[in-house]
Amino acid sequence: MIRAVIDTAALRHNLTRVREVAPDSRVLAVLKANAYGHGMVAVASALAGADGFAVARLDEAIRLRAAGYTQRIVLLEGVQGAEQLREAAENCLELVVHEPGQIALLEAWRGAHLFQIWLKIDSGMGRLGFRPGELPAALGRLSDCKAITRPIALMTHLAEAELKDSERTRAQLECFERLTAGLSGERSIANSAAMIGWPATRTEWVRPGLMLYGISPFAGATGVGLGLRPAMTLESRVIAVRELVAGDRVGYGGAWTARRATRIAVVAAGYGDGYMRNTANGTPVLVNARPAPIAGRVSMDMLTVDVTELPQVAIGDPVILWGNGLPVETVAAGAGTIPYELVCRVGQRVHIEVC
Numbered sequence: 001m002i003r004a005v006i007d008t009a010a011l012r013h014n015l016t017r018v019r020e021v022a023p024d025s026r027v028l029a030v031l032k033a034n035a036y037g038h039g040m041v042a043v044a045s046a047l048a049g050a051d052g053f054a055v056a057r058l059d060e061a062i063r064l065r066a067a068g069y070t071q072r073i074v075l076l077e078g079v080q081g082a083e084q085l086r087e088a089a090e091n092c093l094e095l096v097v098h099e100p101g102q103i104a105l106l107e108a109w110r111g112a113h114l115f116q117i118w119l120k121i122d123s124g125m126g127r128l129g130f131r132p133g134e135l136p137a138a139l140g141r142l143s144d145c146k147a148i149t150r151p152i153a154l155m156t157h158l159a160e161a162e163l164k165d166s167e168r169t170r171a172q173l174e175c176f177e178r179l180t181a182g183l184s185g186e187r188s189i190a191n192s193a194a195m196i197g198w199p200a201t202r203t204e205w206v207r208p209g210l211m212l213y214g215i216s217p218f219a220g221a222t223g224v225g226l227g228l229r230p231a232m233t234l235e236s237r238v239i240a241v242r243e244l245v246a247g248d249r250v251g252y253g254g255a256w257t258a259r260r261a262t263r264i265a266v267v268a269a270g271y272g273d274g275y276m277r278n279t280a281n282g283t284p285v286l287v288n289a290r291p292a293p294i295a296g297r298v299s300m301d302m303l304t305v306d307v308t309e310l311p312q313v314a315i316g317d318p319v320i321l322w323g324n325g326l327p328v329e330t331v332a333a334g335a336g337t338i339p340y341e342l343v344c345r346v347g348q349r350v351h352i353e354v355c
Contacts, residue, residue, distance in 0.1 A: 001268045002236040003351040006038050008046035010229035014212045015047055017227050022195050022202040030209035032056040037346040038232055041067045042354040054207055058084050065091045078102050089113035096120050098128040109147040118153040123175040125159045135179055151185040161194035162217050193217035215339045222327040233323025238315055240266040250304050251296030256281050265307045267319045272300040274345035276335040283334030286320040287313055
């Protein structure tokens with residue numbers, strides 16, 4: 001009953017928008033986490049016009065290769081161990097190198113395949129990458145490594161790109177510029193937020209993720225407001241309508257109490273489908289394309305909404321949980337989270353329908 005409808009035309013539109021924002025950059029379309037919950041293989045088809053794909057882990061890349069995709073694929077976490085390196089070679093994958101052990105794997109490689117490397121620099125994110133003091137040694141080892149092609153691509157990741165006036169971001173950009181000055185490799189800095197908000201990050205490669213799916217990376221903004229189109233619409237149906245009197249309570253813990261005679265619609269969607277349990281009362285859904293507020297705690301399989309102002313609502317009526325007409329950013333605010341989490345949480349029992 002619940003389904004996620006994926007609009008491939010919207011995906012293509014959003015890729016066009018990426019190219020409008022960064023016309024001089026090549027695009028690594030980020031497809032990790034099952035393309036942010038949208039279905040990786042179908043999204044790869046829609047975004048075949050990108051210059052390459054980026055995924056987090058080896059199994060994601062192998063799945064794309066098995067589906068017949070021949071584009072450049074970059075492993076953002078690189079490989080862990082000699083067996084993964086062998087599989088990366090067999091599948092012609094490009095590797096992010098972010099720690100000394102990964103260089104050691106390349107130094108020990110004796111196969112015929114030569115790897116394209118993306119050297120990750122920790123310019124202030126504090127997560128993956130070589131710190132400034134570690135970079136010369138890493139570059140020295142890689143310059144002697146016979147397993148890689150040259151020049152080596154250079155990348156970093158920003159911690160606060162969604163803040164448009166961040167001193168930390170300025171410091172990171174200055175650090176990356178200083179460390180890579182004089183090096184010949186192509187550069188990649190920008191995720192979606194950086195690409196929109198920080199023009200200096202539009203280097204040879206950009207790495208859009210969220211904006212490809214039509215979602216804003218900025219708090220208080222929507223993808224539509226940025227010229228994007230939402231790619232996912234999460235839909236379900238009304239399975240029951242209840243008449244309540246003032247004082248009746250609804251759902252686990254009685255978290256919502258009717259203050260008047262009230263009509264409640266029960267919708268077949270819950271946290272088992274990825275709709276978050278802590279979504280606040282009052283957060284809207286669309287019933288027959290009209291807003292109705294959540295009333296009561298979201299449960300595993302169902303949620304309840306107040307349709308008193310929509311007297312024609314009946315069993316079987318369509319419900320949009322987010323997407324076309326209801327930005328996922330709005331629902332994320334009601335759940336106290338970010339849109340990334342909502343779309344990535346879409347459950348395995350949700351049928352993904354590509355159109």
